[in-house]
Amino acid sequence: KAGVTQTPRYLIKTRGQQVTLSCSPISGHRSVSWYQQTPGQGLQFLFEYFSETQRNKGNFPGRFSGRQFSNSRSEMNVSTLELGDSALYLCASSLSGTGLSGNTIYFGEGSWLTVV
Amino acid sequence: EDKVVQSPLSLVVHEGDTVTLNCSYEVTNFRSLLWYKQEKKAPTFLFMLTSSGIEKKSGRLSSILDKKELFSILNITATQTGDSAIYLCAVGRGTYKYIFGTGTRLKVLA
Numbered sequence: 232k233a234g235v236t237q238t239p240r241y242l243i244k245t246r247g248q249q250v251t252l253s254c255s256p257i258s259g260h261r262s263v264s265w266y267q268q269t270p271g272q273g274l275q276f277l278f279e280y281f282s283e284t285q286r287n288k289g290n291f292p293g294r295f296s297g298r299q300f301s302n303s304r305s306e307m308n309v310s311t312l313e314l315g316d317s318a319l320y321l322c323a324s325s326l327s328g329t330g331l332s333g334n335t336i337y338f339g340e341g342s343w344l345t346v347v
Numbered sequence: 348e349d350k351v352v353q354s355p356l357s358l359v360v361h362e363g364d365t366v367t368l369n370c371s372y373e374v375t376n377f378r379s380l381l382w383y384k385q386e387k388k389a390p391t392f393l394f395m396l397t398s399s400g401i402e403k404k405s406g407r408l409s410s411i412l413d414k415k416e417l418f419s420i421l422n423i424t425a426t427q428t429g430d431s432a433i434y435l436c437a438v439g440r441g442t443y444k445y446i447f448g449t450g451t452r453l454k455v456l457a
Contacts, residue, residue, distance in 0.1 A: 276444050276447075
């Protein structure tokens, strides 16, 4: 069974540009969530999607957005990039995202974003 | 405000030592507590705990949850250099969101 797949794995962008990251969840998983990981802040929750609907959103500015497609694949977009957006962006999938027993979240390898 | 606090922030031990990592939480509508190991890549799942007092075990690793005192511990016995990693604790709420601690950085010396 394939794991969570994220693309691209590494990218460098310039301030002011935008970026789109992609995530394919484990087959059968319908919940996809996104996290930003930085050395100082740890993993910070960005948003969660289930059946193409955003069910929860973290405390990030509106420059961070996401969406989910009917096949459960998800994308996140960051517009007007800032230096502080440099981070590892992790996608995680689970069956339903409810936190209940059996709904473990599994992470992809992440997308390393560097903003220069 | 919901929070998950891990301690210690970092520790250095020698191979063969036993370590105990702590995770305390204050979260409304608690559903589950998860432990992950992160090396230089994505976090890998270790345990999911939902019931108090029931130890989960996998090889040299074990974990237990205390829902009354709101904490969990992760024990690693007979540590090896391959155990060097950041150990993350996350708490699942009922709002489709997991709250992570900042992690404990473990370094095991040969």
